Amino acid sequence: MLRALGILCLGLAGAFGLHLVVSNAVPPYPALIVNMCGISIILAISLNVINGLTGQFSLGHAGFMAIGAYVSAYFTTTLRYFDPDAARYISEAPLFDGLWGFPPALLAGGIAAALAGLIVGIPTLRLKGDYLAIATLGFGEIVSILLSNFRAVGGTKGLTSIPGYADTFWIYGSAATCLILTGFLQRSTFGRALIAVRENELAAEVMGINAARMKITAFVYGAFFAGVAGGLFGHLMLTISPANFGYMKSVEVVVMLVLGGLGSSTGAVVGALILTVLPEALRDVERQVELSGFRMALYALLLVVMMLFRPQGIFGQRELSLKLLRRLLPSRDKPGRQP
Amino acid sequence: MTSLLETRGLTMRFGGLTAVDDCNLGIREGELFGLIGPNGAGKTTVFNMLTGVYTPSQGSVSFAGRDLRGLGPVRVARLGVSRTFQNIRLFDELSVLENAMTGAHQHAHCRLFDSLLRTGRHHREEARQREIAYRLLAFLGLEDRAGLPARSLPYGHRRKLEIARALATQPRLLCLDEPAAGMNSGEKAELAGLIRRIRDELKVTVLLIEHDMRLVLGICERIQVLDYGKTIALGTPREVQQDRKVIEAYLGAEA
Ligand SMILES: Nc1ncnc2c1ncn2[C@@H]1O[C@H](COP(=O)(O)OP(=O)(O)OP(=O)(O)O)[C@@H](O)[C@H]1O
Ligand SMILES: [Mg+2]
Numbered sequence: 001m002l003r004a005l006g007i008l009c010l011g012l013a014g015a016f017g018l019h020l021v022v023s024n025a026v027p028p029y030p031a032l033i034v035n036m037c038g039i040s041i042i043l044a045i046s047l048n049v050i051n052g053l054t055g056q057f058s059l060g061h062a063g064f065m066a067i068g069a070y071v072s073a074y075f076t077t078t079l080r081y082f083d084p085d086a087a088r089y090i091s092e093a094p095l096f097d098g099l100w101g102f103p104p105a106l107l108a109g110g111i112a113a114a115l116a117g118l119i120v121g122i123p124t125l126r127l128k129g130d131y132l133a134i135a136t137l138g139f140g141e142i143v144s145i146l147l148s149n150f151r152a153v154g155g156t157k158g159l160t161s162i163p164g165y166a167d168t169f170w171i172y173g174s175a176a177t178c179l180i181l182t183g184f185l186q187r188s189t190f191g192r193a194l195i196a197v198r199e200n201e202l203a204a205e206v207m208g209i210n211a212a213r214m215k216i217t218a219f220v221y222g223a224f225f226a227g228v229a230g231g232l233f234g235h236l237m238l239t240i241s242p243a244n245f246g247y248m249k250s251v252e253v254v255v256m257l258v259l260g261g262l263g264s265s266t267g268a269v270v271g272a273l274i275l276t277v278l279p280e281a282l283r284d285v286e287r288q289v290e291l292s293g294f295r296m297a298l299y300a301l302l303l304v305v306m307m308l309f310r311p312q313g314i315f316g317q318r319e320l321s322l323k324l325l326r327r328l329l330p331s332r333d334k335p336g337r338q339p
Numbered sequence: 340m341t342s343l344l345e346t347r348g349l350t351m352r353f354g355g356l357t358a359v360d361d362c363n364l365g366i367r368e369g370e371l372f373g374l375i376g377p378n379g380a381g382k383t384t385v386f387n388m389l390t391g392v393y394t395p396s397q398g399s400v401s402f403a404g405r406d407l408r409g410l411g412p413v414r415v416a417r418l419g420v421s422r423t424f425q426n427i428r429l430f431d432e433l434s435v436l437e438n439a440m441t442g443a444h445q446h447a448h449c450r451l452f453d454s455l456l457r458t459g460r461h462h463r464e465e466a467r468q469r470e471i472a473y474r475l476l477a478f479l480g481l482e483d484r485a486g487l488p489a490r491s492l493p494y495g496h497r498r499k500l501e502i503a504r505a506l507a508t509q510p511r512l513l514c515l516d517e518p519a520a521g522m523n524s525g526e527k528a529e530l531a532g533l534i535r536r537i538r539d540e541l542k543v544t545v546l547l548i549e550h551d552m553r554l555v556l557g558i559c560e561r562i563q564v565l566d567y568g569k570t571i572a573l574g575t576p577r578e579v580q581q582d583r584k585v586i587e588a589y590l591g592a593e594a
Contacts, residue, residue, distance in 0.1 A: 004457035181455050188454035189440070189447050189464060196430045196441045203428035206390055208416035208445030208508055217451065263432075317432055 004184065011176030019169035031168070033280050035236055038171035039229050040276040042178045044256040044268035046225035049182060051254065052263035052317075053191065054218040055198030056124055059250045060136030061226050063120075063143040064113040066245035068227025069234040070153055072109030073162045076101055076235070079152065094163075102165040106174070106231040113227025114220045116143075121219035125212045140250055144242040158241025159234070166235035174232060178225045182265050185221070194218055195263075259306060261313025270314055278302075343368040343544055344389070344420075344512055349398035351384050351568075358384045360568040362398070366512070371538050371545045373559035373576075375552075377588055380565040382548045383425055386514050389546075390422050391415035403511065417445055421510035423501040425517045425548075431490035435481060438489050438500055439472035442507025468507075475503040478541075479533065495526045502533075506541065513537065514546045519554055527551060531558050556580060564588070 022031050043061060050058045079092040096105050116139075123135050148156045185191050196204040197211045205211050234240045252275060260271025306313070342365040349362040359381040366372045374382050387393040389400060391412040400407040407415055421442070430438050449464040476482045479499040484492065489500060498518050505513055515534070519527045531554050538545050549555045555562060556576040564572040564579060566588040572579050579585055 001456055001458045184455050184457060185451075188461060189444050189449065189468060190451050190454055192430075192433060192437050192441050193444050195433055196444075199430035199432055200428045202392065202412070203424065203430070204441070205412040206392070206416055206422060207442050207504065208413055209441065210413050 012173045015172035022168040037276045038175045040272035041175045042229040043253045044272040046222040047253050048268040050218045050222040053194045057133040058136045059133045060140040061253045062245040062249035063140035064223040064226035065230035068109035068113040068230030069240050071112040072105040072231030073159050073234040075105040077162045109231035110224045110227040114224040117219040117223025121216035124215045147242045160239045162238050166232045261315035263317035264315040266319045267315030345401050347399045350396050352396045373555045373562035374548045376565035381568040419511035421505040421508045422514035427497050429489045436485040439503045439507050440468040442504040443468040443471045475506050479503045495522045512544045516548045519551045
């Protein structure tokens with residue numbers, strides 16, 4: 001346990017180091033991209049627990065993210081909305097004021113999303129594959145429609161003037177925590193049970209592994225961190241609206257996983273980085289070649305090429321580790337692994 | 340003497356097909372019991388009902404005095420019934436060791452929280468599972484493959500790994516569905532010895548489905564024969580071998 005806490009502290013220290021560099025030496029726009037990368041990393045790692053490790057096809061990650069974003073912003077933001085009965089604008093002071101209110105607000109967002117994960121996890125007991133994908137897609141859309149109609153959180157316009165608490169430290173501190181805890185999860189009896197459910201649900205059950213409970217656990221865990229990512233997103237962008245959390249966002253996170261290798265946390269990190277940085281980099285290229293849509297086309301091409309030549313993703317199900325690096329370097333006598 | 344496992348009038352219908360018809364089984368504690376019959380006789384379907392995979396259309400299953408009907412595979416497993424599969428169902432992407440460890444998951448003394456914070460309980464649980472898994476891999480002669488992914492194992496070893504995984508659940512009754520299928524004669528002889536040792540040394544009651552007659556007749560104490568879902572004979576290997584109905588069923592199946 002001490003060692004685990006040490007590793008977590010190391011992660012936070014690393015996040016703080018990155019924070020110092022980014023806040024002192026990186027101009028605002030690239031700094032924003034760096035921060036967006038951190039949020040994407042959390043989204044991808046957490047979705048990987050559901051889709052990669054447990055083998056459930058969820059397309060609802062943006063829904064969890066939205067819940068986390070709205071709930072945490074609800075606690076930290078001065079809410080202003082028009083009250084038709086009183087015929088005037090109402091202003092509510094934030095429940096958690098100041099920077100110290102931010103971690104509890106993030107946590108509240110994560111917990112709210114985790115509760116939603118519990119509810120969404122239940123249909124997974126009956127639905128498989130494409131059907132589950134459609135059900136979770138529906139969940140995401142329902143969240144977004146409900147938010148659009150909820151006046152207290154700004155309806156379709158969303159929430160504005162959210163305090164900008166999410167800096168590089170908070171974002172990468174959360175990302176490091178998510179990566180480390182998920183690594184611990186993977187290398188535990190619960191991680192093996194999740195993979196067993198993915199590999200062969202019937203055999204897992206006959207071995208006494210409660211597949212239903214494992215799937216719900218995966219949804220709750222993944223949703224929690226998606227909620228945290230949402231909270232960070234809101235406090236980074238300063239405004240959120242239901243449009244930020246449409247199904248395209250969920251699809252984007254799935255593509256990150258497919259790119260990095262479904263089932264691998266480190267693959268998820270790489271996929272998240274590529275899919276966050278590449279569109280921004282291509283934005284400039286697009287301007288230069290004066291061809292709008294060039295970015296999207298290249299993006300699609302990348303996926304097609306990926307599916308043709310490396311359908312298991314960059315990393316497959318392996319984790320990036322020193323051992324793997326050693327194996328990838330020109331090998332002397334080690335037999336290659338079967339794909 | 341009371342039975343460890345007892346079924347009464349066990350019946351399974353799939354639409355119009357009665358795969359198992361009024362099957363009465365009585366397996367004593369510590370017995371090595373064979374369940375045989377031609378292809379499609381309903382043997383695997385019996386296993387599926389015993390392990391909670393299927394709910395019987397009719398009849399009862401009791402194990403150590405408890406009614407198993409409708410409990411589902413997870414709870415049946417926890418009561419102490421484990422099995423292997425005719426069509427091997429390993430967790431291919433896990434290592435050989437990890438496959439065996441999954442069998443021990445059901446008795447885990449640790450919560451998710453322990454594993455996320457790597458508490459002492461998490462480490463003790465990992466050590467416990469690893470110990471059980473290594474012991475069983477060694478028992479089945481797979482210990483030097485522990486680190487390999489399960490999918491890389493040759494066929495005969497895959498069957499053995501399924502047995503190790505099932506034993507890791509610490510069952511009182513182990514159901515083996517054609518464990519010798521696809522093995523050569525040397526491997527079969529070794530397997531026969533292993534099955535005996537599972538009963539004698541690990542004190543696990545064994546219910547064996549097997550097409551290889553030499554193996555079944557050689558190691559089972561009692562054998563029940565199914566044909567088209569119905570029991571046509573029950574007795575010692577010698578009695579069953581000389582039973583006219585059994586000979587006809589097998590000759591009929593081969594003709
Ligand atoms: N899920 C199912 N749905 C419909 N029919 C089934 C199902 N499972 C088994 N059957 C049918 O039930 C009959 C018995 O099948 P079962 O697999 O139990 O036979 P078996 O004795 O194990 O045969 P084998 O020696 O070939 O493994 C077969 O006719 C099979 O087609
Ligand atoms: Mg069969």
